Amino acid sequence: MKTRERILHCALELFNEQGEPTVTTLDMANELDISPGNLYYHFKGKEPIIAELLEHFMATTRGLLLPEEEPDTQEPEDYWLFLHLLFEAIIQYRFLFRDLSSLMGRYDAVEQGMQLWLLALRRRFDQQLVALESDGHLLTDSASRQRLLDSQCQTLVYWLDYCRLGGNSSDAEEEPSQGVIQVLGLILPWLDEPTRDWLQALIERYEQA
Incomplete structure (x- = not known):
């Protein structure tokens, strides 16, 4: 190396x-x-190191947030895998998500980069929710979907910080399942019955693992 x-x-x-x-x-x-x-x-200095690590993080998640091809359909399994891989990347670069507001205030590269990343995250979540809705899995109206979208983004971005405040950061930083379950739980009430039952069973398996 x-x-x-x-x-x-x-x-x-x-x-x-x-x-x-x-x-x-x-x-x-x-x-x-x-x-x-x-x-x-x-x-x-430290700033160019942070800027390059941020670039690595964004490159790691680019394929998830900006896929080259959109699938014709969106299945719940795809949504679960997307969340799992995304939380893995967040854990790998978790220093970016510790006191993110402070980090953005001190480093211009982080402020600009994370704002772009959040925009891409929000757009990708919205694409997936619209696809699930189009396939008949998600039962929401436009206003409810926007609130769900905000809740998902907030949970994903601040999950590690929340766990740290609650004294559970070590578990959350070792295994992405906790964060994945939280985001899946947000969408659960809005799913059609067969999809909701399938996802509930998946969450229960996750919790027992």
């Missing part, structure tokens, strides 16, 4: 474990056993 890649890997681990505000470039250099000058050669 090249030094630049090692720095990014180390920074991600330290940010995730300790929180971004407490980690300095000197901490990274000490962890990697390289000189601060060597680290500075690759990154002129």
Whole structure:
């Protein structure tokens, strides 16, 4: 692994474990056993490191939020898999979602990048809800669907922060199932009976795993 890649890997681990505000470039250099000058050669401070990690996160989720082809139909299984993969990516880059407002206020790249990401997330959720509705699985009107859309986005973005405030962050950061269940639970009351029964059974299996 090249030094630049090692720095990014180390920074991600330290940010995730300790929180971004407490980690300095000197901490990274000490962890990697390289000189601060060597680290500075690759990154002129912490901000470009964060910006590049953000780019990696957005690249990781791009295929989920901006698929090259839209499927002809949207099945509940597809929706579940989408959520699972998305929460896996959020857990992998969870430092971005710890006190997100503060991070956006201190780093322009994070503010601009996460606003674009949230826009893409919202658009993708809406596409999926409309598709489920078109296929007869989702029973909502336009206003209810918009409220459901807002609730889904809020839960996904702030789930890890909520768990941290409740003292359950370690479990949520190790396994995406808790977050997936929360988002699935939001859509559950709006589904047709066969789909609701199927999804309820899936949630119960998730909870027992």
